[in-house]
Amino acid sequence: MNIQAYIESGILEEYVLGTVSPQEKQEVECMSHIYPEIKEELLRTESALEEYALKHQTPPPASLKESLFAKMNFDSVQEIDDTNTDEQTESTHFEAGPVTNMRPVTQEEPRVIDNVFNSVETKVVTPFWARLAVAASVLLAIFAGWSATEMSKVKKDNEEMASKMGTLEKGFSYAQSLASLYRNPEYKTVHLAGLEKSPQSSVAAFWHTATNQVLLDVQNLPKPPSGKQYQLWSIVNGKPVDNGMIDQEFSGRVLKMKNTKPGAVAFAITLEKEGGNPTPTMEEMYVMGKVV
Numbered sequence: 001m002n003i004q005a006y007i008e009s010g011i012l013e014e015y016v017l018g019t020v021s022p023q024e025k026q027e028v029e030c031m032s033h034i035y036p037e038i039k040e041e042l043l044r045t046e047s048a049l050e051e052y053a054l055k056h057q058t059p060p061p062a063s064l065k066e067s068l069f070a071k072m073n074f075d076s077v078q079e080i081d082d083t084n085t086d087e088q089t090e091s092t093h094f095e096a097g098p099v100t101n102m103r104p105v106t107q108e109e110p111r112v113i114d115n116v117f118n119s120v121e122t123k124v125v126t127p128f129w130a131r132l133a134v135a136a137s138v139l140l141a142i143f144a145g146w147s148a149t150e151m152s153k154v155k156k157d158n159e160e161m162a163s164k165m166g167t168l169e170k171g172f173s174y175a176q177s178l179a180s181l182y183r184n185p186e187y188k189t190v191h192l193a194g195l196e197k198s199p200q201s202s203v204a205a206f207w208h209t210a211t212n213q214v215l216l217d218v219q220n221l222p223k224p225p226s227g228k229q230y231q232l233w234s235i236v237n238g239k240p241v242d243n244g245m246i247d248q249e250f251s252g253r254v255l256k257m258k259n260t261k262p263g264a265v266a267f268a269i270t271l272e273k274e275g276g277n278p279t280p281t282m283e284e285m286y287v288m289g290k291v292v
Contacts, residue, residue: 192289212259218250234260
């Protein structure tokens with residue numbers, strides 16, 4: 001498995017952000033247990049995201065709470081007083097008469113009912129805790145929306161940061177490869193300088209004399225026109241040997257070319273038709289360098 005390609009795929013960053021599917025989550029966790037490099041990169045990504053979020057976190061505006069409560073009307077609680085109706089009074093007296101015929105006589109006093117045609121208006125009072133709960137819900141919804149927006153920004157920033165980190169890692173790997181080639185005594189370094197066709201051009205060839213392997217570092221070459229491609233040659237016994245076509249995306253890369261033959265005395269690059277020629281076009285030679 002290509003561990004580096006898996007790391008550079010971006011799935012670790014999505015795992016940390018929680019945007020992967022359950023299957024992908026299980027895959028990342030499994031791979032991190034199998035490969036220490038993936039686990040180390042996962043921990044480093046989590047740490048970098050946490051550090052970035054803490055560094056760039058934006059607290060809610062201080063005026064948010066005040067402005068929210070200012071828009072809400074909390075009326076004072078009014079209690080409804082029950083109106084007591086007039087109590088009915090009854091008067092009791094005895095009519096005069098013989099003692100044996102005395103009996104209590106009850107007489108109802110007339111009651112006066114005011115506002116008989118006026119409807120009683122009842123006001124429903126909402127408890128204060130209910131209003132407070134509504135306010136808290138609104139506040140929570142606003143805060144959730146604000147948090148989602150901030151999280152979206154963090155995710156975008158994290159993607160940009162991951163892209164920059166990937167570019168830096170590629171640049172670091174490229175620099176390491178070059179340094180290793182320059183220090184390796186098994187490789188002969190041949191500097192190909194620009195000719196009259198392109199004086200500003202510069203290329204470095206690395207020739208492993210034991211295996212005849214040739215590696216190329218294009219430091220400066222004009223972008224080839226459409227339908228054209230650069231071709232590398234080595235001069236062996238006075239004859240050009242084809243060392244292969246140079247990839248169109250040659251910047252910032254160490255290119256592996258075709259092996260040369262023993263006894264190479266020089267290397268050169270010409271501009272040929274796309275796909276190459278069996279012999280070099282001398283009028284289109286851009287750089288050349290002798291083996292020292």
